[in-house]
Amino acid sequence: MEWTQEFLDSFKNFCEKEIKPYAEDWDQNGSLPKEIFPALANIGYFGLLAPEEYGGSNLGVLAGVKSMELLSEYCGSTFFSASASFGLFGEPLRLFGTEAQKQKYYVPVLEGKKIGCMGITEPQSGSDVSAITTTAKQNNDGTILLNGQKTYITNSSIADYAIILARFVNSEGEDKGLTHFVLELDKPGISRGKPMKKLGLRASVTGELFFEQANIGSSESILGGIGKGFRQTMMTFNEERLSIAAYCVGVLNACLREASSFARTRKSFGSPIYQHQAVSGMLAELYTKLESVKSFTYRVATEMEEDQKKARKDRDPELGAKCSALKLFASVQAREGANLAVQIHGGAGFMEEYKVSRLYRDIRLAEIGGGTSEIQKSIITSSLMKWKL
Numbered sequence: 364m365e366w367t368q369e370f371l372d373s374f375k376n377f378c379e380k381e382i383k384p385y386a387e388d389w390d391q392n393g394s395l396p397k398e399i400f401p402a403l404a405n406i407g408y409f410g411l412l413a414p415e416e417y418g419g420s421n422l423g424v425l426a427g428v429k430s431m432e433l434l435s436e437y438c439g440s441t442f443f444s445a446s447a448s449f450g451l452f453g454e455p456l457r458l459f460g461t462e463a464q465k466q467k468y469y470v471p472v473l474e475g476k477k478i479g480c481m482g483i484t485e486p487q488s489g490s491d492v493s494a495i496t497t498t499a500k501q502n503n504d505g506t507i508l509l510n511g512q513k514t515y516i517t518n519s520s521i522a523d524y525a526i527i528l529a530r531f532v533n534s535e536g537e538d539k540g541l542t543h544f545v546l547e548l549d550k551p552g553i554s555r556g557k558p559m560k561k562l563g564l565r566a567s568v569t570g571e572l573f574f575e576q577a578n579i580g581s582s583e584s585i586l587g588g589i590g591k592g593f594r595q596t597m598m599t600f601n602e603e604r605l606s607i608a609a610y611c612v613g614v615l616n617a618c619l620r621e622a623s624s625f626a627r628t629r630k631s632f633g634s635p636i637y638q639h640q641a642v643s644g645m646l647a648e649l650y651t652k653l654e655s656v657k658s659f660t661y662r663v664a665t666e667m668e669e670d671q672k673k674a675r676k677d678r679d680p681e682l683g684a685k686c687s688a689l690k691l692f693a694s695v696q697a698r699e700g701a702n703l704a705v706q707i708h709g710g711a712g713f714m715e716e717y718k719v720s721r722l723y724r725d726i727r728l729a730e731i732g733g734g735t736s737e738i739q740k741s742i743i744t745s746s747l748m749k750w751k752l
């Protein structure tokens with residue numbers, strides 16, 4: 364516990380010095396400096412959930428959430444690109460990887476020496492993961508050839524490694540189902556599109572990956588078993604949704620800080636604007652959103668931490684629904700909170716010079732990434748029908 368607080372204090376200092384002064388420029392330039400990955404690794408951020416034998420500190424889910432919240436206060440783009448590398452790419456390796464895969468891919472990513480990404484989404488398959496058409500065809504000599512296209516992939520143009528979800532087709536031509544493959548991206552047959560121009564999170568690059576008869580080796584590239592990809596994706600979604608809620612807490616914190624400091628100094632009709640009832644009401648609403656999202660997030664994080672200590676058969680069947688409900692709630696509250704923060708700023712809130720305009724653009728992703736709000740609702744109701752009603 365003491366150790367956790369010590370880490371959070373030093374991480375806050377790090378964010379103040381290494382992120383805060385540059386976040387605006389990174390957003391304007393549309394990219395992050397690559398050095399931010401080893402810097403985050405060295406301070407211990409990447410290793411929070413990782414076992415000690417791989418260089419992690421294994422401080423637990425709640426400590427992880429509080430650190431993500433801190434980083435998100437300063438720079439959403441850094442949060443998403445870092446999460447795509449040590450989380451979306453790293454966590455499936457930790458959970459399903461062989462020792463050789465962990466040594467080759469997981470350790471360098473945790474050290475920040477390499478960058479990872481996760482490729483699930485395709486032009487015709489986003490919410491409907493089962494509609495994926497990228498194929499991984501095994502030849503008679505065992506080699507696997509990847510063909511297809513991925514899109515909206517975070518870190519696409521800067522990543523060294525990827526986990527790709529594709530249909531495994533065996534040498535007899537039989538479709539054996541969705542399977543994860545872990546691979547190096549700088550290989551013949553693999554190319555990348557230009558970073559896409561986006562509404563927000565502009566410094567976190569997003570784009571396409573193309574595979575044309577790309578030889579990705581043989582069975583050593585299969586992650587956790589043939590045909591297990593869909594289930595693995597669903598298992599790692601819980602952590603991703605919790606992390607997006609942590610991002611929402613960070614954004615709400617930043618919105619409240621920016622809005623209250625502006626409301627104290629900006630005057631209209633002879634008094635600071637916070638003294639006008641309507642503005643004080645908006646600040647109170649913002650505070651209420653922050654506190655409610657924070658409590659819900661910490662509660663689910665604590666439950667997940669406890670759940671992970673249990674044998675698989677004793678785990679909470681409702682945890683998936685709770686993570687979905689949390690993401691659904693947190694992302695709406697944070698988007699509404701960012702809207703209030705802009706409103707409190709008046710015209711200044713529309714100007715790039717003020718941080719709230721970036722927070723407002725960035726937060727929109729929270730209702731889309733990691734499964735849209737509509738998909739969260741359908742997960743919650745299916746779970747209710749199965750476990751509660």
Ligand SMILES: Cc1cc2nc3c(=O)[nH]c(=O)nc-3n(C[C@H](O)[C@H](O)[C@H](O)COP(=O)(O)OP(=O)(O)OC[C@H]3O[C@@H](n4cnc5c(N)ncnc54)[C@H](O)[C@@H]3O)c2cc1C
Nearest residue numbers: 481482483484488489490515516517731732733734735737
């Ligand atoms: C900035 C950014 C970064 C991303 N990073 C990654 C990444 O690193 N890796 C990756 O694999 N993907 C990534 N994605 C993709 C993201 O996960 C998808 O955009 C998201 O899952 C939605 O899929 P879609 O865009 O195809 O929308 P669609 O599935 O086409 O949905 C369009 C609309 O229809 C609704 N809808 C669809 N099906 C249903 C249904 N059954 N019931 C009710 N409503 C429905 C949706 O809610 C939405 O409103 C990223 C996206 C963005 C914007």
